[in-house]
Amino acid sequence: MTDFAYKPTLTGDLVILRPVDESDYEALAAAMDDPDVTRLTGSHGEIGEEQARTWYRTRKDQTDRLDLAIVDKASGAVVGEAVLNDWDPDNQCCNFRILIGPSGQGRGLGTEATRLTVGYGIEKLGLHRISLGVYAFNPRAQRAYEKAGFVVEGVFRDALLWDGEWVDEIMMSVLASEWIPSEV
Incomplete structure (x- = not known):
């Protein structure tokens, strides 16, 4: 039974995922203010x-x-957020999104946070499918999602207009039947 009312703390080797609150505003605002x-x-x-x-x-x-x-875990600093949203209870699915600021990039934190969140969604919440979209100019994120079990399903062509250029959005998902629990 899916229960989003319960807000867990998930612990990995590199990261701790805990319920976000107002005290995280400064760190998350700094991450979101980064141009990249x-x-x-x-x-x-x-x-x-x-x-x-x-x-x-x-x-x-x-x-x-x-x-x-x-x-x-190394610094104790909030470096981003991981979110399961757009829940569709009739189809047991939702969307996943993640944001990692510059201080948390390039060290595997995003990959581990993705695995922990997806594992929780499938193993504890009983979700059948978790999907996401990643822009074509973000291959690093696409690789991290693939490491966590996501598979490319298709492309929304010209989905984002950025600085006068159209960018495709790559649609990906992971199904419960494909999830490998040892990855969590």
């Missing part, structure tokens, strides 16, 4: 600080999604 992160996530526009703080403050109360802060 903004581009790789296709983020247009900004939200105000109070709106963002309210958003993070209310994540623990959501019963249809899971928002986890990614904490680098």
